[in-house]
Amino acid sequence: MREPDVDKRDETVTADDVAKRAGVSRWTVNRAFKKDASISQKSREKVMGAAKQLGYVPDLLASSLASDRSNMVCLLIDDFANPHKLVMLERLTRFLRKNGWDTLLVNTSDEEDTSAALLNASQRRVDAAVLIGSQFTDRSLATALGARRVRKLIVFARTSENPNTISICCDDRAAMNEIANYIIGKGYRRPLFLAGPQTSSAHLGRKETFLTKWHDTFSTTPEFISVARYDPQLAYDRIVSHFAGRTAQEITDVIVCENDALALGAMDAIRTEMGLRVPQDIAVTGFDDIPQADSANYRITTYRQPLSAMAEGLVQVLKGTADSDQLCHFIGKLVERESA
Amino acid sequence: MREPDVDKRDETVTADDVAKRAGVSRWTVNRAFKKDASISQKSREKVMGAAKQLGYVPDLLASSLASDRSNMVCLLIDDFANPHKLVMLERLTRFLRKNGWDTLLVNTSDEEDTSAALLNASQRRVDAAVLIGSQFTDRSLATALGARRVRKLIVFARTSENPNTISICCDDRAAMNEIANYIIGKGYRRPLFLAGPQTSSAHLGRKETFLTKWHDTFSTTPEFISVARYDPQLAYDRIVSHFAGRTAQEITDVIVCENDALALGAMDAIRTEMGLRVPQDIAVTGFDDIPQADSANYRITTYRQPLSAMAEGLVQVLKGTADSDQLCHFIGKLVERESA
DNA sequence: CAGTGATTTGCTCGCGCGTGCAAGAGTTTT
DNA sequence: AAAACTCTTGCACGCGCGAGCAAATCACTG
Structure with missing residues (x-):
């Protein structure tokens, strides 16, 4: 029939x-x-x-107009060089859809300011805007809040100092301390911290935590360098230039990367450009546990955020049933592999 | 003020x-x-x-309702293991937004059928639905078309036999022939084709083109194997099992991969699991030119699709100013690197 | 300054559905 | 069997804006 x-x-x-x-x-x-x-x-x-x-x-359009609830959330992302974003997109879209929300994806890498994108989202009456990029300064968030009718502004997988936003993220301090302890336990003593964009408060969190922890333990502050984007290529170039003309393995025995995207580039640089071995000459750690981190070529020791639980947290925020105390204290898991 | x-x-x-x-x-x-x-x-x-x-x-919601034009397009994607998708998402969202369309992202990896997702999209009155996944069979497309009010059904970066859909893709036949000629010119004579899911007509195109070309030239048909998803990990496992217990470099001198996602896994397998060198023992080619293909570790010889032009083509389709003859004949560029 | 055409403005009606209430139908209690 | 419920159904009004036409205004010309 x-x-x-x-x-x-x-x-x-x-x-x-x-x-x-x-x-x-x-x-x-x-x-x-x-x-x-x-x-x-x-x-x-x-x-x-x-x-x-x-x-x-x-008709959901008519329904949204009449009820003033669109059942859409807007995802703002500016960080397409980071493979982890693909994982996040997959997880978020799946969880949102399962709970009745559709996802509006907005690429903010072009926008000088996120507020234009947020304004646009507000014109669609999205129930919430979720920032999952990296370049949002707290200042830009503040101005962005001028765009109203965005009922909720959520910063995902990053902390935010802005009191008008809701932040959903894992406990970066605990996570980074765990990594630091792991490194110390393994006997590494000459770390280099490779950080991402300095505008991001997430990296401030991780970097600061690591440096503080190290200082508390050994009374010395490790060196750190940074790149403008979470981009393996930039990480590669930065590592190469950092060690140019020096005997790397004598200066550094482990490179602690703010996330796996940077770790990929760092490992490539160590092996291909500098001809050294990981971890024997220089070890590497990452953060996020992206799929490539588990590949035969990299095998990165990293930290896996509880993405599903965090996505569930987002859903609860949307439903208004979230426990706000827990939203910034998701606990992940150190994944030990061969890179450190 | x-x-x-x-x-x-x-x-x-x-x-x-x-x-x-x-x-x-x-x-x-x-x-x-x-x-x-x-x-x-x-x-x-x-x-x-x-x-x-x-x-x-x-208010765009009210505007859409009244005008019957939502200025939204729906992107359906089921292929989150393929890094190329992140590139496509970046490009598409940017071009669409620049031209006044917002992007609804729907994850169809859960859905047994895309038609549910399409139905949902139609409820939002999207101006078009764009399929950029890989698992859409032409049969599922046919049933999916039952969901109307989706004004346009577009298959992006893939050919489609379904006459009710608009396909925007590069000329796979020309591209694959170029790759084949390159390989032949380099002197490789024992190729293995690594294909993706057999439901996808895109891969049929590339695989068939390659096999046919090879047959026309040498009167022999190369071996081919396939995996269920465009996932480096699956490619890795498949290559390992394919050569298990055999001396790989005597059977095969080049692995022609349907895309870079598979090439990544293939290269990892060749080097890490089999302890061979690329390209000296076994060469590898890919397709798409994803960012990792250019990384120091892989340096994959591949084929770059003209994504920006294709995105522009999509915009023209939406505007109704497209030249339908050109939509399936975008010409890309062979990118020669060290993997073959 | 009347006459003509071009531009600008206002308006009626409708897009498809949700809210909240009141009327109707159905069920239980005594 | 009437009273006292509960559950179900119908309805007026509104969500904010757009298409298309008619009225109003403006810009010139002779």
Whole structure:
């Protein structure tokens, strides 16, 4: 059996059409499509039958306009060189969709300011805007908040000092301390910290935590360098230039990277450009546990954020059932591999 | 100076409010925000002034409902293990946004069928749905077309036999022939083709083209193997199992991969698991020119699709100004590196 | 300054559905 | 069997804006 009334599909079929066919009112039709609506089993079946015949589905645009809830969230991202973003996108879209939210993806790498993008999102009445990029300064966040009708501004996988935003992230301090302890336990004593953009407070968190921890333990502050983007290529170049003309393995015995994207570049530089071995000559650690970190070529010792739990946290924030104390204290897991 | 009337921002400000303040009608207000509307310079300035004071921006939701144009396109993706997707997402979102379209990202890796996702997209009245995943069979496309109100169904970076879809892709046949010629010219004579999911007609195109070309030249048909997803890890495992217990370099001198995602895994397998060198023992070619292909560790000889031109083509399709003959014949560029 | 055409402005009606209430139907209690 | 419920259904009104037309205004010309 094929769908009946196939010819009708060109014109938009509204709840009124279904109502006429099912012999009920339009409101009963729309009730039939609401999960917890007050409607009898009998008329729901009548409606659903008619709806299927006509190929009716509720119009979410009209629904959003009328109810002032769009069931869309806007994801702002500016950091497409970092493979971890693909993982985050996969996880977030899946969890959001499973819970009834659609995802609006906005590329903010072009925008000088995120506020334009946020303004645009607000024009669509998104229920929330989620920042998962890296270049958002707290200042730009502040101005961005000028764009209202964005009910919730959420910073994902990063801490934010801005009191008007909700931050969902793992406990970076605990995580970095765990990495530091691991490194110390392994006997490394001449670390180099490779950081990302200095505008990001996340990296401030990780870098500061590591440097502080090290200082507390050995009373010396390790060297650190940074790159402008979380981009393996930039990390590669930076490592090369940092060690140019020096005997790297005598200066440094481990490179602690702010995340795996940087670690990839660092490892490539160590092996290909400098001709050294990881971890024998110089060890490397990362953060995020991206898929490549587990590949045969890299095998990076890293820290896995509990992305699914964090995505679940985001859903709870959207539902308004979140426990705000827990949102910034997700606990991940150190993944020990061969790179350190 | 900070924004005046800050206190007003909590309530939604509509065109009516602006109209009252500017001393014009509501329709004049909305005209002021339309690029090519018939409105005098003077009243536009009046309106814009009032709008800025009140913090007004047009509501795209209401606009979409009234005009039946949402200015949204839906991107369907199921292939998050392929790093190339991140590049595509970056490019597409940027071009779309620059031309006035917002992007709805739908993760279809969970869905048994894409039609559910398409149905959902249609409920949002997207102007077009763009398939950039890999698992869409032409059969599923056919059933997916049952979900109407999706004005345009576009298959991006892949050919499609379905006449109801618009396919935007580079000329795979020309590209693969170029790769084949390159390989032949380099003197390789024992190729192995590593393909992706057999449901994808794109891979059919590339694989078939290569095998046919080879047969035409040497009257022998090379061996080929395949994996279920464009995932480096799967490619790694497949290559390992394929050569298990055999002296690989005697069987094969080049592995032609359907894309870079597979090439990454293949190279890792050759070097790490089999202890061989690329390209001296076994060469490798890819397709897509993902960022990692250019990294010091891989240096993959590959084929770069003209993504920006293709994204521009998508925009033209949306605008209705596309030259349909050209949509499937974008020409890319062979990028010669050290892997073959 | 009336007359003509070009431009600008206002307006009616509708996009498809949600909210909240009141009327109707169905069920239980005494 | 009437009263007292509960559940279900229908409805007026509104969400914010757009298409298309009619009225109003403007810019010239002779």
